[in-house]
Amino acid sequence: MTQLDSIFSHVDQNSADYVRRLGEAVAIKSVSGDAHHRPEVVKMANYIISWMDKLGVSHTSHDPGFQELDGSQVKLPPIILGTYGTDPAKKTVLVYGHYDVQPALKSDGWTSDPFTLVEDEQGRLFGRGSTDDKAPILSWLWVIEAHQKLGVDLPVNIKMCFEGMEESGSEGLDELIVQEAKGYFKGTDYVCISDNYWLGKTRPCLTYGLRGIAYYKLTIAGPAKDLHSGVFGGTVHEPMTDLFAIMSKLVAPDGKILVPGIYDQVRPLTDKERGTYNGIDFALPDYEGAVGGKVVIQDNEHEVLMSRWRYPSLSLHGIEGAFYSAGAKTVIPAKVTGKFSIRLVPDMDPAEVHRLVSTFIASEHAKLNSKTVCTVEPLHGARAWLADPEGPSYAAASKAVQRVFGVKPDLTREGGSIPVTLTFQENLGVSVLLLPMGAADDGAHSINEKIDKKNYIEGIKLLATYLHEVASA
């Protein structure tokens, strides 16, 4: 029996205990977005720290200070920095995760209490935070514990960075990473993050790319105050009319971005990249099921995936300052701010995108011959992230998946951003790997969030195996 075989059977033997402990963690309502729950977020930090103490993981708690929340100053939860092993002969893997969760109320439509972990006959473990991100972060600790119990040497040093504000803007995290890049984080060889999901329900994946984002506020100002459309309608240039005229020029109904020059920055599709889409575990009917309506634009899987992962998209999100309630208010809004964002892909540069967007909007506004005033403001911009899926960390993870699941993982990208990924890559200068444990249908931010027991237990084995594989990478 190899070392990993004995770890695997230890994990199987203790699976009920891992579920019980996940239940302890889920019971702590560590909702970061609500000031009232902040003590529970801190309680969850202490729960992790108590495990670190038991396992001999040395740790420090970084205090990011205060935030303004619901009108008062609220203390931020700690960012826990753990260190297990400092052997200069070993590789050092930094793992990141978050111990805070999304809000959840039974009355939102949960079939069971969201903060009581419940297992059904299909082995699904329901509970807020079960998959996002409590099972993954705890699993790193169970991997250490298994090695200790079996007297197996952990072949890498582990650094852990666990934050309690991921669901609420990761306050203070970027600053800490920048500040500690040559301090605590020094010596990191690889970063591994388990905080996303398989593309489907059955095949594991490694995720090597994320789109970036450029978010915009487009403000059109006219009258000094809201006007009554009966009294003034027909006699004033209305900001809403101009906003609709301009925003309707940004994107076509088939999703094509109409801002001139945008596609010039998009890295061309190569035959090699096209090949990576073959055989990926993804079916259009499943995707239509997730969308919940027959509104998918593309009619084949590869085009859908490319449109999510490797092409930019532009979405109109809403308007600030206009009438938004039910009913029939006859207002001419005085000043309206349209919100839209562009998902960025390699090699789009947020600064260049901003130049194109603001130039285009200014010229479209000029065409209107309107007396309104138009301004464009970028709210935030983040470049796309792309790792090398052929590098040593990905190779190690691929071997680990094959060892644990008996299949080659899909190589996937995602459409959304996980900002910390780029922060780690840019500041530590090392490869970042996204190694998900949960499945596509886990419902991370929805009601009835779950992780399959199989994903959790096999996931512990996967993380352990990855560490062994990457040790010799």
Add this chain to the structure above:
Amino acid sequence: MTQLDSIFSHVDQNSADYVRRLGEAVAIKSVSGDAHHRPEVVKMANYIISWMDKLGVSHTSHDPGFQELDGSQVKLPPIILGTYGTDPAKKTVLVYGHYDVQPALKSDGWTSDPFTLVEDEQGRLFGRGSTDDKAPILSWLWVIEAHQKLGVDLPVNIKMCFEGMEESGSEGLDELIVQEAKGYFKGTDYVCISDNYWLGKTRPCLTYGLRGIAYYKLTIAGPAKDLHSGVFGGTVHEPMTDLFAIMSKLVAPDGKILVPGIYDQVRPLTDKERGTYNGIDFALPDYEGAVGGKVVIQDNEHEVLMSRWRYPSLSLHGIEGAFYSAGAKTVIPAKVTGKFSIRLVPDMDPAEVHRLVSTFIASEHAKLNSKTVCTVEPLHGARAWLADPEGPSYAAASKAVQRVFGVKPDLTREGGSIPVTLTFQENLGVSVLLLPMGAADDGAHSINEKIDKKNYIEGIKLLATYLHEVASA
């Protein structure tokens, strides 16, 4: 000294008392839109009824029942029906007004307590409801009182219809008018309403037209639930994209309605009508001041007035279902409802407008080649109202203005709707006259609402004189 001369001097002699009494009425916080203030609305009804009792006005209180407000069932305030005189040899004038007011809080920016009537050095009487509509409705009672005190015969019978829900949808009023058209309201010769304002600050006017309205909800539905733009952006037809595409086709930045056929229904401008705009007391700079920004479309007074009064306009009011807060949410809204309305003028028919609008929107949606689902729903429609400004009631009012103010009144129309106007005209089949007391700068629904003491006192004389003039019309 004629009868009217003695009435005038009585009114002048008692002006301080009229101001004091208006103060009593303003002190009653009869805000109809807030359930907590409902007892004060009823108190205001009782204040009026107590005056009716003192003056021998017989009255009944119609109970419109209950309404749903702020989540509970709230009893509606009474519609007071008063009768003063039933001489079949006299003409019968029905006067309408409302005793409820808009909400007001000192913290909204009032310079004095909104429910304490305050007079400044310029003779402006500040207070919520001062001009809208407490001074006008009380004035009808002071006219009766003056006749009684002086022993002058009132040359007409008066019916009074005073409601307490005008600022909140006039619940129950239309039903009552329809129901009592052949009952209480039978025998009405003329309707006179004092609940609007002079076009400017100095010259009285008679108002003979109001635009109607057709209000629309345009709903575009796509995915079953809101989606994350990172995950789904670029792969689904987004309802917002389609909504902006369609709503941007409804109206041009210069205010021209782009729905085909809309202008075919608009009554052509005749030379005679054009002549009525000459000499009206209206200046572009004042109008720009009211708008509070240099966004007026037309560059001369007549065109501004025609655009407000006799041409249709289309305003985009907002979107229900989209992101509307501050900040940067990356949502793809699943279902969005655009709100817009068209102000209607003679001879536009709401049903025909609806046919044109829904046909146009369906064809624009079809052009998009989108898989979203598009529906158009008319929320409410009201025809424009137009009276004959050469009829006997207007002639009487014109003589009254000349007698009291020494000038010919402007003949004006307004851009907004006063639905009761049309209800009275259509159900009683008689001429309705709008005879304003307040001035353009009274700020009826704003902070620091006021009525000039001169407008109030001369307004009492105006109403008295109108009754004398119309008696022999």
